[in-house]
Amino acid sequence: MKFIHCADVHLDTPLQGLAEYPGAPVQEIRNATRRAFEKVLEAAVSEKVDFLVIAGDLYDTGLKSFESALYFNAQMARLKEAGIDVYLIHGNHDAASKLLKQLRPPSNVHVFRSAEPQTFLIRNLRVALHGQSFATPEITDDLAAGYPEPLAQYFNIGVLHTNLSGISEHANYAPCSLDSLRNKGYQYWALGHVHNRQVLCENPYIVFPGNIQGRHGKEQGEKSCELVTVSESGAISLKTIATSVVPWTELDLDVSACGDAEEVYDKLRSELEETVACARDRVTAVRLRISGLTDAHVELNRDPEQVRHQAISLANEYGSGLLWIERVQVATLPRLDRRALLTRDDPVGEVVRMLDAMRADPALLAQLAAVEELRKKLPNELFEGTQPISFDSTTLAAALDEADGLLLARLSELEAV
Template sequence: MKFIHAADIHLDSPLTGLSAYADAPVEMLRTATRDAFTNLVTEAIEQQIDFMVIAGDLYDGTWKDHNTGIYFCSQMGRLKKVGIPVYVLFGNHDAESEMTKKLQLPDNVFIFDTRKPSTFRLEHLKVALHGRSFKDKETTENLVTGYPGPVSGLFNIGVLHTALEGNSAHANYAPCSLDELHAKGYHYWALGHVHDYQIWQGASTVVFPGNLQGRHIRETGPRGAVMVTADESGVQKVERLFVDVLRWHGLEVNVAECNALSEVVAVIGKALEAVVENNPSTIPVAIRVTITGKTPAHGDLFGLESQLRAEVLALAGAIGGERLWIEKVKVATSAQDDGEAVRARADALADLQDLLEAAETDQDFLKKLQEELLGLVNKAPLELQAAVPYFKDIRAGDLVGLVREVRPGLVSHLAKAE
C-alpha cells in the first residue's frame, strides 16, 4: 500500500518578505499555499495512493472568510472521485478557528477527535490510524501517553502534532520524546508542527514531512510531503514529494577583495549565476543576498542598500528572468581599517571618528538622537516597522549599537569620498 503524509499546509497563509516590493510576484505570493496543496492532491491521484494523512495545521489560524474552506472541500472532492480517503488531525493553528469546527466536509474526510485519542481502522488495508486533534491552541500536555496500544495484526500509524524534544525553535505543543514514540509499538509516526523534514528509524519510523510551501526566508529549500510504501512486514520506503511553487534561498557573498560598489555587484552576479546553474528546476527562487567580508568597498556600501538592491534586481532579471526574485540585499560587511589609519590623519575626519566613539557613552547625545529618530520611525510605513531591526531599539532608547555600527561605515564612506 501507499499513503501520503503531509502537515503544516497553512492554507492561505501569506508569503512574507517580498510583498513590500513593487517588483514582487504578487499573484504567486497570494496563492502559493493553495497551489502547493493542489499539486499535492494531483500527486495523490497520479500515484494512486490508498489514503492521505494530514498531521495538523491544515489552516492558518482564524480565517478571513469561508473561501479557504470552500477551496479545501473542492480538493477533497477531487480525491473522493477516485476513492482516496483523508485523515485529518487538527493542530494548534486549526484550533484557533471557530469555522474549522463548523465546516461540513466531504464524507471521504475523517477528523481525529479532540476529546480523546481515536482510531480509524481500514480493514481492507489492515491499517489502524491513531490520533488526537488539538481542542485548544495551547495544548502543552503530553498526548502520546493517552494513545492506545497497537492493534495486533494491523499496520499501526500514530498521527501527532508535536514539538518533539529538542525543537526549541518551535512552540512547545504536545511535547514528547522520541523514545516514547518508539516505545508505543506503532510502525509509523506521522508528525506535524516542525516545518523541516526529519526522519528517524528504529522500532518505529518517525517522520516530520516539513511544511508544504516555504513562507519566508527562514524556510529555505524544497518543501512538500512524503509518500510511504509499506507491506505486512512494515515500512519499505519513505520518499519526499516536492510540491512547492516558490523556494527561498539564502546566498552569502564574500566581497573582501572588492574595492568599489561596481565590483561588489559583479561578484554578486557571478554568485547568482551559480544559483541558477545549480538549480535546474523551473521553480522560481526568492533569494536573500547577504554581503560579508572586511572590504575596502565598505564605505561605498554605507547607506546604499536600496541602490545595491536595484542593481542586484537588474542582475537577477538578466540572469534568471522570472525565475529569480530578490527578497532582500543585506549589507554585513566591515571596514578594512580598524580606525587607526584615520586617527593618524589628525584632521577633521579623525575628529569625527573620535566624536562618534565618545557619542556611544554620551547620554545627552543619545537622548537627543532618539528624539530626532522617533519622528522618522513613527512615520515609517507598516512593512518597514518589522523590516528595520533598529526601530525597536530606537523606541526603547537603546542607541549604542546603532551608533557603533554606523561609525565605521560613515567614516569609511567620507574617507573614500574625499
C-alpha cells in the same frame, strides 16, 4: 499498502517578508501554498495511494476566508473521485481557525476529535490510525500519553501534532519524548508541527515530513511530503516527494575582492543568473547578504536602500521573471589593520582589546546564554517567523562578531571625519 504523510500546509497564508514591487512575480507567490498542496494531491493520485494523512495545521491562525475552505473541499472531492480517503488532525493553528468547524468537508475526510484520542480503522487494509486534534491553540499536555494501545494484527499509525522533546525553533506544544513514541508499539508515527523534515527513528518510523512550502527566509531549501509504502511482510520504505513551488535561498555575496560598487553589482548579476539556472523554472525567493572586507564598504553603506533597489533591478533584468528579492542586507566592513589597532593607546585600541577578550572568554558567552531563562516568559511568536529570537551559543558568538565589525567600522568612519 501506500499512503502519503504531509503536515503544516498553512493553506493560503502569505509568504512572509515578501513586499510587492514592480517586476515581482506576484501571482506565483500568492498561490504558492495552494500549488504546493496540489502537488501533494497529484502525487497521491498518480501513486494510487490508499489514503492521505495530514498531521495538523492545514490552515493558519486568523484565516477567516471561506474561499480557503471551499478550495480545500474541492480538492478533497478530487481525491474522493480517485477513491482516496483523508485523515487529519487539527494542530495549534487549526484550533484558532473556525474554517474547519464551520464548513463540513466531503465524506472521505475523517477529522480526529479533540476531546479524547480516536481510532479510525481501515479494515480491508488492516490499518488503525490513532490521533487527537488540538482543542485550543496552546496544548501543553502530552497528548500521545493518552493514545490507545496498538491493535494486534493491524498496522498502527499514530497521528500527532507535537514539538516532541522541545525543538527550539518551535513552540513547545503537546510535548512528549522520543522514547515514549518508540515504546508505544505503533509501526509508524505521522508527526506534524516541526517545519524541517526529520526521520527521528526507523524502528518504528517516527517522521516529521516538514511543511510543504517554505513560508519565510528561515525555511530554505526543498520542502516535501512522504510517500510511505508497506509491503505484505510489514517492511516500510519512504520516498520523499518534493512539493516546493517557491523555494527560499540565502545568497551570501562575498565582495572582498571588489574595489567599488560597480564591481559588486557585476558579481551580483553573475550570482543571480546562476540562481535562476538552478531554479528548475520555479520562482525563487532570495535573501541577499553582501559581506566581506572591501574598499566598496563606504559606498555601499552610504545608501543601503539604493543597493536594495539596484539588486531588485538586476533580478528583474536577469532573473527571467523567476526571482523575488526578499531582503538585502549590507554587512560589509572596511579594510582595517586589526593588529595595528590592537597596539593603539587610545579608546579605539581599548575597544579592540576588550572585544577580543570577550570573544576568547567562554564564561562570558555562558553568561550571555543564561538569558535563555527569559524564553519561558516571552510569547511563542518571537521564536517563529523570519527573525526568530535565539539564545544559543553559536548565535550569540555570531552576534558578538557582528557587533565587533560594526563598532570598528563606525569608529573608523568617525576618525575619518
